[in-house]
Amino acid sequence: MWQIVEKRNIITDWFLWHYVTALKDIFLKWKNILRFNLDYFSIPFLLETLFSPWRRYKISYGRGFDIGRFAEAIFFNAFSRFMGMIVRFSVICIGVVLQIFVFIIGFFVFLFWIALPFLILIGGVVSLIWIISI
Numbered sequence: 001m002w003q004i005v006e007k008r009n010i011i012t013d014w015f016l017w018h019y020v021t022a023l024k025d026i027f028l029k030w031k032n033i034l035r036f037n038l039d040y041f042s043i044p045f046l047l048e049t050l051f052s053p054w055r056r057y058k059i060s061y062g063r064g065f066d067i068g069r070f071a072e073a074i075f076f077n078a079f080s081r082f083m084g085m086i087v088r089f090s091v092i093c094i095g096v097v098l099q100i101f102v103f104i105i106g107f108f109v110f111l112f113w114i115a116l117p118f119l120i121l122i123g124g125v126v127s128l129i130w131i132i133s134i
Contacts, residue, residue, distance in 0.1 A: 018116075019114075023110070041092070041098070042095075046095075049088065051085055053080040053084050055084075
């Protein structure tokens, strides 16, 4: 039996793939990488716990009132919170810098993909002109 084959043009199929399907895939992958980077560095969680003690190290104030024990607990707990803040802030800064870097790289990949057929066409024309001029 004869099968009915749908008449399709390879140029329109390529055009639809390049400018619709592939662009949508690039955008989704870019979004996934940005989301992964945000989760990998735990930026929202680190912002919530920015002033928490480092590794939950705390000294109890103890029972009763002992000025030495009280001062030791205050200074150690403050130092533990300060260390936690420094480490968390550093990780947040690294994550934000990488997030910006991934965003910029993804934007340029997106623009490059849009311009790629024109760049190939221009390169072909320039190379033909160069070959003819030799």
